[in-house]
Amino acid sequence: MPTFIVEVKDSSGKLTKEKVDANSPEQARSFLRGRYETIGRVRPAGFNVDLSEIEVYLSKVTVKDKAVFSRQLAVMVNAGVAIVRALGVLYEHCGNPKLKRALKGISADVQQGGNLSDSMAKYPECFDRLYVSMVEAGETGGVLDEVLNRLSKLLEDMARLNNQIKSAMTYPVAVGLFAVAVFFGMTVFLIPIFAKIFEDLGAELPALTAFMVWLSGIMRSPKILIPIVFIVAVVFLVRQYYKTPMGRLQIDGLLLKIPLFGPLNEKSAVARFCRVFGTLTRSGVPILNCLDIVTETIGNQVIAQAVGVAKAEIQQGGMLSVALDRKKVFPAMAIQMMTIGEETGELDSMMMKVADFYEDEVEQAIKALTSLIEPIMMIGIATLVGTILMSMYLPMFSIFDQIA
Numbered sequence: 365m366p367t368f369i370v371e372v373k374d375s376s377g378k379l380t381k382e383k384v385d386a387n388s389p390e391q392a393r394s395f396l397r398g399r400y401e402t403i404g405r406v407r408p409a410g411f412n413v414d415l416s417e418i419e420v421y422l423s424k425v426t427v428k429d430k431a432v433f434s435r436q437l438a439v440m441v442n443a444g445v446a447i448v449r450a451l452g453v454l455y456e457h458c459g460n461p462k463l464k465r466a467l468k469g470i471s472a473d474v475q476q477g478g479n480l481s482d483s484m485a486k487y488p489e490c491f492d493r494l495y496v497s498m499v500e501a502g503e504t505g506g507v508l509d510e511v512l513n514r515l516s517k518l519l520e521d522m523a524r525l526n527n528q529i530k531s532a533m534t535y536p537v538a539v540g541l542f543a544v545a546v547f548f549g550m551t552v553f554l555i556p557i558f559a560k561i562f563e564d565l566g567a568e569l570p571a572l573t574a575f576m577v578w579l580s581g582i583m584r585s586p587k588i589l590i591p592i593v594f595i596v597a598v599v600f601l602v603r604q605y606y607k608t609p610m611g612r613l614q615i616d617g618l619l620l621k622i623p624l625f626g627p628l629n630e631k632s633a634v635a636r637f638c639r640v641f642g643t644l645t646r647s648g649v650p651i652l653n654c655l656d657i658v659t660e661t662i663g664n665q666v667i668a669q670a671v672g673v674a675k676a677e678i679q680q681g682g683m684l685s686v687a688l689d690r691k692k693v694f695p696a697m698a699i700q701m702m703t704i705g706e707e708t709g710e711l712d713s714m715m716m717k718v719a720d721f722y723e724d725e726v727e728q729a730i731k732a733l734t735s736l737i738e739p740i741m742m743i744g745i746a747t748l749v750g751t752i753l754m755s756m757y758l759p760m761f762s763i764f765d766q767i768a
Contacts, residue, residue, distance in 0.1 A: 368392040371404030383409065423462040425490045427526070431519035433463065438512035448475050466490040479503060494640065494657050501648040511647045518643045522636065525723055529632055532730040539741040543748055548583070550752045555580040558756045569759055576755040609665075616665040620693075624736070628729050633664040634698055635722035637671070642715030652679065667693050684711070698722070 370382045370392055386392035389406040396403055433454060440450040451471040458464040466487040473483035481500035484491040491499075495515065502511030559577045562569060569577065582588060605611035620626050640661055644654040655675040659668040674687035685702035688694050698718050705714025 367409035368406050369409050370396055370406050372396055372400040373402040373404065374400055379404075420461045420465055423460055425460055425463045425466075427519050427523040429460050429463055430491070430495065431516045431523060433458075434512045434516035434519065438509045438516060441512065442509040447480060463490050480508075492660070494644070494661055497649050497653060497657055498644065498647050501644075505648050507648075514643050514647055518639060521639055521719075521723070525632060525635060525726060528727055528730050529628070532628070532733055535734060536737050536741060539745070543741070543745045546745070547748055547752070550749070551576070551580050552583050555752070555756065556584070558759075562759050570755075572751075573755045573759050576752060612665045613669065616667075620664070620666060624733055628726065628733065629664065630693075630695070631722045631725045631729060633662055633667050634694060635719050635726060637662050637667065638698070638715040638722065639719035642712045642719060645715070646712040651684075670694070 368384050373379050384392040384395050393403050455467040470483040481496050485496045498511050498515050502508035606615050619629050640658050641654050659671050662668050670691035670693045677687040685699050689699045701714050701718045705711035
């Protein structure tokens with residue numbers, strides 16, 4: 365059965381498009397008649413490019429988008445605005461195409477009597493399991509506005525932590541790319557000029573200069589594609605291997621052992637675990653469900669595996685702190701704080717304090733890492749450029765000696 369695109373206008377005068385499977389344009393019109401105020405142009409779907417569909421496909425719902433949405437929805441729910449109306453208002457003012465489409469479907473489901481959490485679960489690309497579980501807990505406990513506020517705070521904290529880590533990587537990557545560009549430019553364009561001069565003068569090239577001239581020739585020939593293809597292939601294979609359970613476990617384990625960056629990865633994972641776990645338990649989500657959700661959001665398979673083992677022990681009556689301590693992947697201070705929280709019955713509050721502590725630790729570690737990397741990168745660039753210049757000037761000394 366062919367598909368038709370029908371332009372329709374609702375009672376409010378808003379113009380939209382609907383996809384209809386029908387045997388003819390007239391049948392497509394009849395299917396929509398009564399649901400909309402006006403039925404406009406009907407055209408076969410065929411191979412027509414729908415730019416709105418491309419826009420939705422390419423767009424991505426960020427943590428910041430979800431945090432803003434949660435905050436706005438919490439304000440309206442707290443003010444007594446009905447969920448359907450609140451979703452409608454947010455839909456009209458939403459700037460993200462993918463999230464906007466999801467809000468349209470969620471609003472329609474809720475209007476027909478569905479739960480907000482169940483409707484959100486139909487759009488996992490916008491609302492993950494963490495989000496849906498917290499909304500479900502808020503609906504069950506009748507504190508949806510409070511849970512949404514906690515959720516927005518959690519998402520804002522996670523976004524801030526992620527941005528801090530990205531900022532720590534941005535500087536060395538940018539400087540490294542600049543160094544590569546300088547090295548490539550000098551090797552490909554500058555060295556051949558000097559090499560031609562030395563050849564015309566018949567100068568004997570020192571070992572360093574001869575090596576740089578040889579390297580320049582390699583970089584200007586098709587042979588340079590061999591190492592480039594090799595590097596691309598290695599990166600591709602590593603990425604594919606990381607998608608496997610064993611590969612992700614091994615690579616995440618190595619990331620925790622890398623000097624300088626390893627402790628940073630560990631602290632950020634612990635902070636994320638404590639923040640998510642504390643927010644979930646405080647919102648009324650059962651502890652076993654919390655552990656399931658945390659394993660999906662923690663970002664490191666080694667720590668996620670330790671949490672999975674802890675869940676199995678808790679099901680048998682064990683304590684979370686004891687189970688995590690056996691795996692030796694959490695810092696001793698975090699384990700001690702968890703133990704105190706379990707003994708006092710305030711595990712959620714203690715988790716939030718641990719998260720605050722380790723987020724501050726991440727921030728301080730990033731500052732220290734940046735201050736350490738900056739002079740190292742500068743020295744590296746100076747050494748690189750100095751080596752190239754030295755290789756070009758060394759033959760000149762022998763030429764001067766011959767002249768003298």
